[in-house]
Amino acid sequence: MADRYLHFTGTAPGRFLTKRLGLPAPAELRRWTPEHPALEGDLLHLTATEPLPGLADVLSRTGLPVTAESARPAAVVVDATGVETPAGLAAVHAALHPVVRSVADCGRIVVLGAPLSADDHHQAAAQQALEGFVRSLGKELGRGSTAQLVRLGSAPAAESTLRFLLSPKSAYVSGQVIEIKDAEVTAPGSWDRPLAGRTALVTGSARGIGAAVAETLVRDGAEVYVLDIPQSEEELTRTAVRLGATALPLDITAPDAADRITQALGHGGLDILIHNAGITRDRKLANMPGERWSSVIDVNLDSVVTTTDALLKSGTLREGARIVATASIAGIAGNAGQTNYAASKAGIIGLVRALAPQVADRGITVNAVAPGFIETKMTAAVPLFIREAGRRMNSLAQGGLPVDVAETTAWLASPGSGGVTGQVVRVCGQSLLGA
Incomplete structure (x- = not known):
């Protein structure tokens, strides 16, 4: 709409x-288009402390001209990884204060921080301060610009993330804190088609966000299977034909769902598993019968847990696979009339954080995207004043598009994103609800 x-x-x-x-x-x-795949302008690289080794080389590969001075930068990266005391935060202010007004419309500011030290409370205090700084900055920028904090230990593992955040693909992501673990990361053969040679499954993909995710994964080179309930088979087939994907009409809550997915893949395995299927059955708890509760939990959470477990156990999910599940800001901030939905989406967050370290030794990453107000047929049916509130109550003062969720999902699905795991990334324009 x-x-x-x-x-x-x-x-x-x-x-x-x-x-x-x-x-x-x-x-x-x-947003990203084939004609305009990159931001237009310079990348201003500023350093608040000693520079992070290898960062300059990584930034030089993002596609933007890197400079130490620019009158109208498209993006600004501030290296604050070496800030170890509250007094050291003055260098971050000194770096950004003179240039923040000059950032181009729809620009990007990325502050780089270090992991919080468990042994040095001075360092932890200073680095945690960067989070409040960036979240506030994101709410100040306006003009379609965004701000993020990336915590990292080494530059090479961050290349995929920096490419995403410093591009039009991250248009509706702002105020986020992303932690990158030190990991052996293999760069894709082509950053234009980073998913070439990889097989992906997207649940709930007959329409809406799921179809947009499938389309973006196909664009990035993946062989894609689109899955949705048998009742949506006609629409699912149309989506599959349009994308050159394979349709798999299947109820993801079926006891044999994982077995049927494995059979559909034949002798091949799965490199990317996108859990997008979800339903709402809204009603206040006092008026919510058990069926409305259980149906939402079954589809949105239990099927994700059981299917993932089965595909991991069978080995269908290959070494180095990417698992991305769909949470929601409702699972972070809550929402009246959605105790069932919010519970299911909060459960996804718990699943991601607990499962990620369990499968790390196999090179598998587990992450979640948490959409905010996204313009879909479902939100178009929301009453006018509630819909307008949803659109305006974020730092970008507008709703997102399904492609915004899809671009974030594709970044997490990239083989170059091996250092990003156990993360929940909100795609909400920095909603004023939650954190």
Whole structure:
């Protein structure tokens, strides 16, 4: 559904009224297209302390011209990995204060921090301070710009993440804290098609976000299987034909779902498992019968746990596989009338954090995306005033698109993202709800 307010604020009368009345003034976000795959402008590389070894080389491969000075940078990276005391935070302020106003519209600011030390409370205090700094900065920037904090120990493991955050693909991701573990990361053969030679399964992909995820994985070179309930077989088949994917009509809650997935793959295994299938059965707890509760838990959470366990046990999920599940900001902040849905999505977060270290020795990563207000047929049916509140209550003052969730999922699914695991990344324009 079109966001008429967003369109209106882009006109001269709209700009005048929003400024005079103090109304939200969303900027039209610049998303990835084949014609414009990169941000337009320089990458300003600033250092608050001793530079992180190898970072300059990684930044030089992001596709943006790297410079130490720029009048209108498209992106700014501030290396604050060496900040070890609260007093050292002054260098972060000194680096960004002179340039923050000059960042181009729909620009990117990425602050690099270090993992929090368990033995040095001075360092931990200073590095944790960066989180509050970045979340606040993201709410100040406006004009479609975003801010992120990336905690890392070494530069090479961060290349996939920096490529994503410093590109139009991350348009609706802001105010996030991403931790990158030191890991042996194999760069894809081509950063333009990083999933070439890999097989992916996307559940709940007949339409909406799931179909967008499948389309993005196909764009990035993956062989994709699209799965949805048999009742949606006709629409699922149309999606599969359009994308050149393979349709798999199947109820993911079926006891033999994992076995049937393995059979459909034949002798091949699975490199990417995307858990997107989900339902809502909203009603306040006092009015919610048991069937409404259990159906949501079964689809959104229990099927994710049982299917993942079975595919791991059978070896269908190969070494180095990527598992990405769909959480929600409802699972982080809660939502009236959605105790069942919020419980299921919070459960996904618990699953990701606990499973990630269990499969790390096999090179498998487990992460979640947590969408906020995304423009879909479901949100188009939401009453007008609630829909407008959902759109405006984030730092970018607009709803996201299914492709925003898809781009984030594709980044997590990349073989180059081996250092990113156990993470929950919100795709919500930095919603004012939750953290």
